[in-house]
Amino acid sequence: MTARSIDGKAIAAKVRADVAAAVKQLSAQPALAVVLTGDDPASQVYVASKGKATIEAGMRSVEIRLPADTTEADLIARVDALSRDPDIDGILVQLPLPKHISEANVLAVIDPLKDVDGLTEASAGKLVLGKPGLRPCTPVGCVILAKTERPDLSGANVVVIGRSILVGKPAALLFLEQNATVTIAHSKTRDLKMVCRGADILVAAVGRPEMVRGDWIRPGAIVIDVGTNRVPAPEKGEGKTKLAGDVHFAEAIEVAAAVSPSPGGVGPMTIACLLRNTVIAACARRGWDLPAQLAG
Numbered sequence: 001m002t003a004r005s006i007d008g009k010a011i012a013a014k015v016r017a018d019v020a021a022a023v024k025q026l027s028a029q030p031a032l033a034v035v036l037t038g039d040d041p042a043s044q045v046y047v048a049s050k051g052k053a054t055i056e057a058g059m060r061s062v063e064i065r066l067p068a069d070t071t072e073a074d075l076i077a078r079v080d081a082l083s084r085d086p087d088i089d090g091i092l093v094q095l096p097l098p099k100h101i102s103e104a105n106v107l108a109v110i111d112p113l114k115d116v117d118g119l120t121e122a123s124a125g126k127l128v129l130g131k132p133g134l135r136p137c138t139p140v141g142c143v144i145l146a147k148t149e150r151p152d153l154s155g156a157n158v159v160v161i162g163r164s165i166l167v168g169k170p171a172a173l174l175f176l177e178q179n180a181t182v183t184i185a186h187s188k189t190r191d192l193k194m195v196c197r198g199a200d201i202l203v204a205a206v207g208r209p210e211m212v213r214g215d216w217i218r219p220g221a222i223v224i225d226v227g228t229n230r231v232p233a234p235e236k237g238e239g240k241t242k243l244a245g246d247v248h249f250a251e252a253i254e255v256a257a258a259v260s261p262s263p264g265g266v267g268p269m270t271i272a273c274l275l276r277n278t279v280i281a282a283c284a285r286r287g288w289d290l291p292a293q294l295a296g
């Protein structure tokens with residue numbers, strides 16, 4: 001059996017079209033600020049695609065690139081200035097930050113009303129409590145992709161590999177909100193392969209290229225690959241690299257019912273959800289009605 005490859009690009013294009021139509025109805029242009037500190041490879045990929053998508057959706061993109069040796073105090077001052085700037089609607093501080101900077105201290109100065117990444121204590125608290133709020137983009141993208149294959153996730157066994165604040169933890173809570181039975185697996189999980197084999201929906205968010213092999217997957221499962229890893233690609237020429245997911249795609253596609261590939265799956269959805277959150281944040285903060293395209 002060969003599985004379906006879930007077309008994240010096409011599904012994201014639909015979300016982006018809705019966002020662009022919504023933006024046209026607003027009385028001013030929302031602005032999204034992105035702060036990139038240092039040179040994490042997954043973050044570089046993200047920045048490249050994001051600015052372009054923001055402008056295509058009719059919004060303003062502000063990009064702040066800081067060197068890896070930026071001090072925590074400097075970064076906090078920059079983020080704080082964005083929080084106070086009335087013309088900025090969304091703030092995204094790219095993670096991971098360089099080791100000498102406390103992520104918690106930096107995230108703490110993001111105005112929760114501008115928290116389009118859903119990473120502040122206010123947003124995380126709302127997610128845990130089941131209150132409406134800005135939800136993290138990548139996890140929302142995972143749920144949307146899973147639902148294209150299985151619209152009712154109620155009672156599904158979901159295994160999330162990875163417990164990061166950016167993906168694993170919020171993804172688990174969002175699947176729980178869909179009434180799934182959720183397991184969070186991680187580096188200390190015993191017999192990880194067998195845990196994964198119990199999954200109807202397997203979400204891989206570990207950051208280890210092709211770690212999930214065919215025999216980790218239950219026949220007929222839905223596999224969502226969140227990994228964005230840069231790996232050497234000598235076939236493309238010396239010193240060249242390519243993107244690889246956390247899932248061994250060629251093996252997975254032989255076992256699963258559907259596989260969301262990386263690239264081409266969750267990545268484009270992350271960007272689409274970020275644009276969507278920016279419009280939602282702008283409307284809430286500025287007291288505008290949320291255009292119908294983004295309601296619900």
Ligand SMILES: Nc1nc(=O)c2c([nH]1)NC[C@@H]1CN(c3ccc(C(=O)N[C@@H](CCC(=O)O)C(=O)O)cc3)C=[N+]21
Nearest residue numbers: 042043045046049093094095228263264265267268270
């Ligand atoms: N605060 C924060 N929020 C994030 O959401 C966040 C972050 N930090 N740090 C870095 C990671 C990584 N990330 C990606 C998003 C989209 C693609 C993406 O669109 N990838 C394309 C590939 C594009 C290409 O081929 O160059 C795809 O998967 O098809 C990749 C990576 C978001 N991240």
